Amino acid sequence: MVLAQLRAVYNRNPSMFAPAGPYAHRIALLGWGMIIAATIIFVAVLYLMLAGLWRRRHATVASESDQPTPFASAERWVLGGGMLMPILVLAGVFLATLGTLRAEGHLDEQAALTVQVVGHQWWWEIRYPGAAFVTADEIHIPLGQPVRLTLRSADVIHSFWVPQLNGKTDLIPGQENTMFLEASTAGAYRGQCAEFCGMQHAQMAFSVVAESPRAYLAWVNRQRQSAPIPTDSVQLAGRRAFSAHSCSFCHTIRGAGASGTVGPDLTHIASRLTIAGGALQNTPATLGGWIANPDRIKPGTRMPAVPMSGGDLNAIVQYLETLK
Ligand code: CUA
Numbered sequence: 001m002v003l004a005q006l007r008a009v010y011n012r013n014p015s016m017f018a019p020a021g022p023y024a025h026r027i028a029l030l031g032w033g034m035i036i037a038a039t040i041i042f043v044a045v046l047y048l049m050l051a052g053l054w055r056r057r058h059a060t061v062a063s064e065s066d067q068p069t070p071f072a073s074a075e076r077w078v079l080g081g082g083m084l085m086p087i088l089v090l091a092g093v094f095l096a097t098l099g100t101l102r103a104e105g106h107l108d109e110q111a112a113l114t115v116q117v118v119g120h121q122w123w124w125e126i127r128y129p130g131a132a133f134v135t136a137d138e139i140h141i142p143l144g145q146p147v148r149l150t151l152r153s154a155d156v157i158h159s160f161w162v163p164q165l166n167g168k169t170d171l172i173p174g175q176e177n178t179m180f181l182e183a184s185t186a187g188a189y190r191g192q193c194a195e196f197c198g199m200q201h202a203q204m205a206f207s208v209v210a211e212s213p214r215a216y217l218a219w220v221n222r223q224r225q226s227a228p229i230p231t232d233s234v235q236l237a238g239r240r241a242f243s244a245h246s247c248s249f250c251h252t253i254r255g256a257g258a259s260g261t262v263g264p265d266l267t268h269i270a271s272r273l274t275i276a277g278g279a280l281q282n283t284p285a286t287l288g289g290w291i292a293n294p295d296r297i298k299p300g301t302r303m304p305a306v307p308m309s310g311g312d313l314n315a316i317v318q319y320l321e322t323l324k
Contacts, residue, residue, distance in 0.1 A: 001188070001211050001219075003282075003324075006273050010188040010207060016163040020185040020210070023104060023166040030100045034093060041089065048081075107180045111148035115139055119151070119158035119171040119193070121302065122200040123264055123277035133223045134252070136264030137206040138272045139191075142216040143183055151177045159195035162208050168194045183210030188273060199300035205278025222324075226255030227267050230322050238319025241312040250303075253323065263303060270324045276301075288317045 001009070017032075019025040116127035117139070126135045141147045151160055153171040161168040162181065169179040183189070193204035211219070230236050239256055242248060248258030252265040269275070272282050279298055280286040289296075292313055294303040308316075 001186075001209060001215060003271060003273070006188045006207075006209060007281075009186075010190070010273055011164075012190055014163045014190045018164055020164040020187060020189060021166070021181070021183040023180065023182060024162075024164055026100050026103055027167055030096055033096060037089065037093070104180055107146045108148070108178075111146040111180060113142070113145070114148045114150060115141075116150050116152070117160060117171070119153040119155075119160070119197070119204075121155050121198050122193070122204040122298065124204070124206045125154070125264065126206075128220070128223070131220050131224055133220075133254075133267070134265040135223060135268065136272070137274055137278055138209065139181075139206065140209045140211065140216055140219050141181055141183060142213040143186055143210050144213075146180045146182045149179050149181060151179065156197050157195050158193045158197045158204065160191065161194040162189050162191040164189045165208060165210075170195060181208065183208070186210055186212065190278075192278075200277070200279075200298045203277055203279040203298050205274070207273050207278070209273075222271065223268055227253050227323050228255070230319060232318075234315050235319045235322055237312075238315035238317070241308070241316050242319060245306045245308050245312065245316070247306070247316070266320065266323060268323055270321050276303075284317050284321055287320060288313060291316065 016024065017028050019028045114129065116129060118125040118127070124137050126137070126139050128134070139149075149160070149169075151169055151171045152175075153173045156173065158171040159168045160171060160179065164187075165181050165183055166179060169177050171177065187210055189208045189210065191206045191208055193201055195201075197204065209219075230239060242253070242256070242258065248256075248260055250260040250262040252259050252261065252267065254265075254267045258266075269287075270282070274280060275282045275287060276290050276294070276298060280290060290303075291306075293305050294301045295305060
């Protein structure tokens with residue numbers, strides 16, 4: 001899918017109850033099962049409590065000499081309702097959860113594609129080791145097949161969550177975790193960091209684009225290409241200004257002599273749905289605003305505001321817009 005198509009299908013408010021793949025489907029089913037069971041139990045307990053209150057009140061009004069409930073009967077209620085029932089219910093929920101978890105156990109042999117995800121404060125580095133390119137905040141996967149994700153963190157604990165595709169898995173410093181994604185419906189699904197990781201935790205989003213294997217391969221082939229040298233004079237000036245203002249110390253643009261690895265790889269920045277860790281839609285205006293003053297949009301961000309003239313800023317934005 002190209003950017004215009006992505007914008008059209010991108011859902012910024014995902015729900016785990018609108019699953020788009022088999023794992024998320026199982027989780028949604030488990031979720032509904034638990035909600036229904038909890039509702040039945042809640043109503044039953046409420047009914048028993050009200051019935052008890054009503055009976056007691058009625059008995060007091062009727063006669064003072066009524067027999068109190070026999071101790072043995074009360075004991076049965078406490079043992080049955082207070083111990084046996086919770087044990088049965090919790091064991092049932094536990095087994096259902098284990099079943100949902102186990103369903104992913106066999107995927108390791110099936111998953112042909114591996115994507116490496118590295119969490120940073122506050123953006124996502126996405127590596128495609130098989131295809132030798134790096135991108136940011138956007139994962140593309142082919143429809144209808146399990147994709148293995150290896151999750152690492154560059155700093156603190158983050159948590160990877162795409163509610164419509166699977167549950168959460170933490171990214172833990174010094175450890176590599178594995179999880180799987182599979183989509184059965186094409187679309188662009190919003191993901192979100194789900195573990196508080198500092199000031200801009202809420203602005204640490206990403207998207208997963210699930211597309212037909214053919215569209216996926218076309219995307220991979222585009223991403224593998226180096227950035228072209230522009231022919232337009234403003235864009236060329238932007239390319240020079242990018243280096244002159246030391247942007248290349250932090251960012252990589254393959255084919256433009258920029259190889260920094262502190263921030264996101266920008267080789268194909270203009271092809272992405274969002275910038276700034278999902279904080280902004282990717283448009284020339286938001287890109288310019290972000291470069292001019294990142295801290296205004298994401299207070300605490302690691303990206304510094306580099307002082308530059310309006311002309312340079314405009315040229316850099318125009319150059320970056322060519323990196324499709
Ligand atoms: Cu990363 Cu919260």
